Amino acid sequence: MEYSGDHRFDVIIVGAGVMGSSAAYQLAKRGHKTLLLEQFDFLHHRGSSHGESRTIRATYPEDYYYTMVSESTQLWAQAQSEIGYKVHFPTQQFDMGPADQRSLLSVVATCRKHCLAHRVMDSKTVSEYFSGRINIPENWIGVSTDLGGVIKPTKAVSMFQTLALKHGAVLRDNTKVINIKKGGENEGGVIVSTVKGEKFHGKKCIVTAGAWIGKLVKTVAGIDFPVEPLETTVCYWRIKEGHEDKFAIDSEFPTFASYGAPYVYGTPSLEYPGLIKVAVHGGYLCDPDKRPWGPGVKLEELKEWIKERFGGMVDTEGPVATQLCMYSMTPDEDFVIDFLGGELGKDVVVGGGFSGHGFKMAPAVGRILAELATEGEAGGGVEMKQFSLRRFEENPKGNAKEYPDQVMLGSCL
Numbered sequence: 001m002e003y004s005g006d007h008r009f010d011v012i013i014v015g016a017g018v019m020g021s022s023a024a025y026q027l028a029k030r031g032h033k034t035l036l037l038e039q040f041d042f043l044h045h046r047g048s049s050h051g052e053s054r055t056i057r058a059t060y061p062e063d064y065y066y067t068m069v070s071e072s073t074q075l076w077a078q079a080q081s082e083i084g085y086k087v088h089f090p091t092q093q094f095d096m097g098p099a100d101q102r103s104l105l106s107v108v109a110t111c112r113k114h115c116l117a118h119r120v121m122d123s124k125t126v127s128e129y130f131s132g133r134i135n136i137p138e139n140w141i142g143v144s145t146d147l148g149g150v151i152k153p154t155k156a157v158s159m160f161q162t163l164a165l166k167h168g169a170v171l172r173d174n175t176k177v178i179n180i181k182k183g184g185e186n187e188g189g190v191i192v193s194t195v196k197g198e199k200f201h202g203k204k205c206i207v208t209a210g211a212w213i214g215k216l217v218k219t220v221a222g223i224d225f226p227v228e229p230l231e232t233t234v235c236y237w238r239i240k241e242g243h244e245d246k247f248a249i250d251s252e253f254p255t256f257a258s259y260g261a262p263y264v265y266g267t268p269s270l271e272y273p274g275l276i277k278v279a280v281h282g283g284y285l286c287d288p289d290k291r292p293w294g295p296g297v298k299l300e301e302l303k304e305w306i307k308e309r310f311g312g313m314v315d316t317e318g319p320v321a322t323q324l325c326m327y328s329m330t331p332d333e334d335f336v337i338d339f340l341g342g343e344l345g346k347d348v349v350v351g352g353g354f355s356g357h358g359f360k361m362a363p364a365v366g367r368i369l370a371e372l373a374t375e376g377e378a379g380g381g382v383e384m385k386q387f388s389l390r391r392f393e394e395n396p397k398g399n400a401k402e403y404p405d406q407v408m409l410g411s412c413l
Contacts (some may be wrong), residue, residue: 033203
């Protein structure tokens with residue numbers, strides 16, 4: 001059904017995943033006339049913002065993420081209070097890996113730099129601490145922190161959209177944007193055109209199109225946006241009978257990450273009783289419009305990891321359920337949050353390349369996008385230079401890092 005209301009807005013957001021929906025909420029509650037556009041159905045399963053769980057953690061090798069995670073933890077709580085239900089379920093976070101693993105040592109350095117309470121444990125202490133539920137080799141260490149938890153992604157996106165609507169935003173799905181052009185001399189701003197022939201005028205525009213951001217930016221600005229879509233597989237494994245409660249979030253089982261090859265992550269049993277989410281942080285590159293929808297990850301290394309870590313209490317015959325998701329990868333696995341520049345200058349803000357780890361920071365990212373669009377700069381103490389689009393002009397690999405990439409490419413069959 002064609003939109004029959006006013007076609008003029010303060011800010012138009014293209015892409016209604018978690019980042020765009022969070023930005024819409026931030027803008028609308030500040031009194032800005034906001035339009036949120038989505039090319040598919042709201043809450044669709046084709047991108048990066050659906051599913052049953054995401055982790056929240058502050059234990060990053062890159063210390064510049066700490067501020068965003070800390071702020072987002074507070075903003076998740078504020079949004080929950082406003083909506084009246086929970087999307088964030090706190091628990092502890094546990095990171096593990098070889099004692100000389102550079103990424104893990106950088107995690108410890110981040111904790112120390114930001115005075116984040118943490119405990120570094122050897123293999124014997126880990127086994128005692130988790131009562132045999134987690135076991136690591138003798139040459140590994142574990143790092144436990146209290147700032148962890150599970151976020152319910154589809155429910156969280158719905159929360160932001162509902163709150164944005166409550167504050168007066170206009171939401172439109174099944175409305176694909178095909179171009180963004182500079183407005184005329186008299187009106188300024190931008191003109192956003194849809195595949196249906198509709199045109200919307202915005203003083204500013206925010207593009208948060210996920211895996212499709214590269215295609216849209218290429219059309220709009222003629223530049224190659226440094227993001228590659230990747231399809232990943234999330235696996236759920238059955239906890240053996242009699243041990244189900246030990247791995248439940250109510251039993252204080254942690255969200256976790258294991259550094260090395262493969263990089264493994266997971267969440268406690270929550271969304272599916274009796275199942276635990278354990279997956280490899282990786283996948284294979286693809287065209288988001290021509291996805292293979294599988295075939296899935298190589299399981300042998302993951303099976304062995306589960307068998308060794310969980311004391312034989314999780315069935316490793318194979319995952320009993322899988323879900324597919326998209327990552328939008330940058331070369332350095334850091335975000336892109338910046339003005340598009342060129343002819344469009346500061347009238348268009350882009351947010352993309354969240355590289356499989358951005359969901360937890362959506363509240364802070366939404367605030368930053370909103371402030372960039374309406375104020376021309378973002379506060380909050382976030383180091384924006386790390387997320388500059390122009391960093392790839394100086395170095396095609398982006399931000400220089402002293403440790404290996406976390407995401408494994410080509411790990412699928």
